[in-house]
Amino acid sequence: MLEIILRRLWQSxxxxxxxxxxxxxxxxxxxxPVELLAPPDATEVEVAQLRKALGLDKxxxxxxxxxxxxxxxxxxxxxxxxxxxxxxxxxxxxxxxxELAMMATIIAVIFGIPFxxxxxxxxxxxxxxxxxxxxxxxxxxxTFWVGVMLILIFAVTLGWLPSSGRGETVKVFGIPWSFxxxxxxxxxxxxxxxxxGYHLALIVRLVRAGMMEVLLQDYIKFAKIKGVSKKKIIFVxxxxxxxxxxxxxxxxxxxxxxxxxxxxxxxxxxxxMGKLVIDSIHLLDRPVVVAYLMIVAVIFVIIxxxxxxxxxxxxxxxxxx
Amino acid sequence: xxxxxVLLALFFAGTVAAKTLVVGLxxxxxxxxxxxxxxxxxxxxxxxxYDALVMLDAHLxxxxxxxxxxxxxDPRTIVFHLRKGVKFHDGTPFxxxxxxxxxxxxKNWEKSQFKVYFKPIKEVIIKDKYTVIFKLSRPAPVLIRDxxxxxxxxxxxxxxxxxxxxxxxxxxxxxxxxxxxxKGDHITLVANxxxxxxxxxxxxxxxxxxxNDAARTAALLSGAVDVIEDVPLxxxxxxxxxxxxxxxxxxxxxxxxxxxxxxxxxxxxxxxPHGENPFKDVxxxxxxxxxIDVNGIIKYINxxxxxxxxxxxxxxxxxxxxxxxxxxxDPEKAKELLKEAGYPNGFEVTLDAPNxxxxxxxxxxxxxxxxxxxxxxxxxxxxxxxxxxxPMVNSNKTSFFxxxxxxxxxxxxxxxxxxxxxxxKEKGYGRFNDAGYSNPTxxxxxxxQDTLMDQAKRxxxxxxxxxxxLKDMPYIPxxxxxxxxxxxxxxxxxxxADHVMYYRDFKEVK
Numbered sequence: 001m002l003e004i005i006l007r008r009l010w011q012s013x014x015x016x017x018x019x020x021x022x023x024x025x026x027x028x029x030x031x032x033p034v035e036l037l038a039p040p041d042a043t044e045v046e047v048a049q050l051r052k053a054l055g056l057d058k059x060x061x062x063x064x065x066x067x068x069x070x071x072x073x074x075x076x077x078x079x080x081x082x083x084x085x086x087x088x089x090x091x092x093x094x095x096x097x098x099e100l101a102m103m104a105t106i107i108a109v110i111f112g113i114p115f116x117x118x119x120x121x122x123x124x125x126x127x128x129x130x131x132x133x134x135x136x137x138x139x140x141x142x143t144f145w146v147g148v149m150l151i152l153i154f155a156v157t158l159g160w161l162p163s164s165g166r167g168e169t170v171k172v173f174g175i176p177w178s179f180x181x182x183x184x185x186x187x188x189x190x191x192x193x194x195x196x197g198y199h200l201a202l203i204v205r206l207v208r209a210g211m212m213e214v215l216l217q218d219y220i221k222f223a224k225i226k227g228v229s230k231k232k233i234i235f236v237x238x239x240x241x242x243x244x245x246x247x248x249x250x251x252x253x254x255x256x257x258x259x260x261x262x263x264x265x266x267x268x269x270x271x272x273m274g275k276l277v278i279d280s281i282h283l284l285d286r287p288v289v290v291a292y293l294m295i296v297a298v299i300f301v302i303i304x305x306x307x308x309x310x311x312x313x314x315x316x317x318x319x320x321x
Numbered sequence: 322x323x324x325x326x327v328l329l330a331l332f333f334a335g336t337v338a339a340k341t342l343v344v345g346l347x348x349x350x351x352x353x354x355x356x357x358x359x360x361x362x363x364x365x366x367x368x369x370x371y372d373a374l375v376m377l378d379a380h381l382x383x384x385x386x387x388x389x390x391x392x393x394x395d396p397r398t399i400v401f402h403l404r405k406g407v408k409f410h411d412g413t414p415f416x417x418x419x420x421x422x423x424x425x426x427x428k429n430w431e432k433s434q435f436k437v438y439f440k441p442i443k444e445v446i447i448k449d450k451y452t453v454i455f456k457l458s459r460p461a462p463v464l465i466r467d468x469x470x471x472x473x474x475x476x477x478x479x480x481x482x483x484x485x486x487x488x489x490x491x492x493x494x495x496x497x498x499x500x501x502x503x504k505g506d507h508i509t510l511v512a513n514x515x516x517x518x519x520x521x522x523x524x525x526x527x528x529x530x531x532x533n534d535a536a537r538t539a540a541l542l543s544g545a546v547d548v549i550e551d552v553p554l555x556x557x558x559x560x561x562x563x564x565x566x567x568x569x570x571x572x573x574x575x576x577x578x579x580x581x582x583x584x585x586x587x588x589x590x591x592x593x594p595h596g597e598n599p600f601k602d603v604x605x606x607x608x609x610x611x612x613i614d615v616n617g618i619i620k621y622i623n624x625x626x627x628x629x630x631x632x633x634x635x636x637x638x639x640x641x642x643x644x645x646x647x648x649x650x651d652p653e654k655a656k657e658l659l660k661e662a663g664y665p666n667g668f669e670v671t672l673d674a675p676n677x678x679x680x681x682x683x684x685x686x687x688x689x690x691x692x693x694x695x696x697x698x699x700x701x702x703x704x705x706x707x708x709x710x711x712p713m714v715n716s717n718k719t720s721f722f723x724x725x726x727x728x729x730x731x732x733x734x735x736x737x738x739x740x741x742x743x744x745x746k747e748k749g750y751g752r753f754n755d756a757g758y759s760n761p762t763x764x765x766x767x768x769x770q771d772t773l774m775d776q777a778k779r780x781x782x783x784x785x786x787x788x789x790x791l792k793d794m795p796y797i798p799x800x801x802x803x804x805x806x807x808x809x810x811x812x813x814x815x816x817x818a819d820h821v822m823y824y825r826d827f828k829e830v831k
Contacts, residue, residue, distance in 0.1 A: 039434050041735060042437050053432060082352075083351070151539045151543075162545055163540050176503070271503065271505025282708075
């Protein structure tokens, strides 16, 4: 176990180096942040001063080496736009995104798995067909459209749920959380449902396909002949065998939701890190973009590790080596 | 029992009386430091917390702020008499030392984005606690207006504090006090009960950044916010017709215009019979003026909300010439002019435009291309992100471009200095003169009006500059931005051309 963790750590360092270099080059070719930051009234001398104050007057490789030097000291840079260290900005916003991603994943799992099973067990029934058609919509509708529609129906027309923001929060260990207050939960519903939609549909389809395949296998037939109850066959014998791909997808999707909840956060004015990073990309606020992508890379490494560990519980044949 | 009922009565009285205004902003302010970022959302926010020596009223005319009066002793000396008995939000008194301290910070702090406005101030002399004398390095006719941006900070409470601290602890003498900032979610302001001017109507103002257009509209329609700024053009008509909401509209300061390369001898991006630059000929420039259907663009792309521009700034800006009118769209005349210039079959040119800077920028560029196609010009639209666009056009790597400019001090000199004057790094002129226009007479007139204290004379020169350059026409004005606001019925305020929202001006009527 320790060995695999160390190996993952080593891999992640290489990933981080690659990510940071890529972002540096990409921001460099996508334009000049100083032109965006400097007010139009400023004279060229002042623009040059600003460029120097931000360290952007040096050649790219010098800037990158300087960044690496500071990164080794735990300093990933200072946002050009927000007057704060990039890492601090991201960690400040991370709980909001984490909360949203967690809620969306829970919704996707607690509805996705049962729906998938239902659709697999009685595929010819009308409700199974309804589930499958619904999942097709879930996969094909773009998130921004779903979000706007939900706002239109539940916030504007019916007035049941709020359309934006986090609502009332409660601080635990200095971090504000929405899911601890009723008002906060109301604010969480629409964005997390929007975010869950695609993943819910994906899980439904995955569970259904796996279940249908497994239900035809000999050991299931054998169990049936032996007189094992249908419930036990489905939830113990079959479900356990289809969970490996499902867990992989849940893990990957959780990372994906966490990292790229951008669209949903923008539509619902959810103050998470996705919104921060999209604003930073627009303004070419390189330190924030670099720090963000590096943190995301670390999150993905950790999630993959957790998924691998989960495998060993589900399938005793898999050992982490 | 009696005590309890009194307490209850007080409690309910308190809750009933607390009037709250929730505002949906289209972008989040970046800092509570008045000199860290010079951009409208940040400035608009800080104007509510800080006061300056002067203010601009709703018609952008100068009126007294923390200075009750001032005298121009000679072109290089201005004496300000300060308001007495004003206190900062933390209780420290306001006096001449704060003015001197603030000028110093605005001019000399390395990250200040306001250096350019206060450069003419050579020295601030404290004559007594309530009298300061500004010694200027040159006569500066726009300085009084620009002093509106000099939002006074408390020397006693701010000196020695780090910029990071100041950024999130804004503290001035203004009508609203800063209470809380949850980044990305909301900012809370509370009324300053000791404000020296008219007391604000709303006790509490909550600012919520709702950057997504649809989300901002939805928040207003669902009652989550009371007011929104920058009503999306696509939703404007629907909201304007809805009896549950009030709709506010005023011409903004920003001009959208196109420019052409008048400097090169060869065409840079395009194709002409002999590779020559067609824009060297003023008749081609005029043909573009007549050949672009500005009213059509306003009607079909911007839903009819903008006003066509006759010149470089709207009537709220000092220097505007009411006698200049925009000539009507006339494709026949345009074709005639092109024929005279030797292009009966037109030519090819690339129109560079940003696609994420101005409202509908890319669509407007496409419409210009379509209009010019009718007079035989083949225009290729190159719409790119602003981060690439600005470095490109500002180094003159363009033949034909779409640009916006706003004279944010409500004085036309900003357009003259930055766009019409020959590019001159040393003197700080022509940073956005992307056409490469250079006319010695115009340069001389611009420099003259920049140091002329007699505003009546100055206005005449400004009119002359506008007329001369519109005759040369390196830049073709198209239309002015429009500022659209919407609010729940009953909330009233005066929308401003400078797009600043002074929450003290907001009231609720039943």
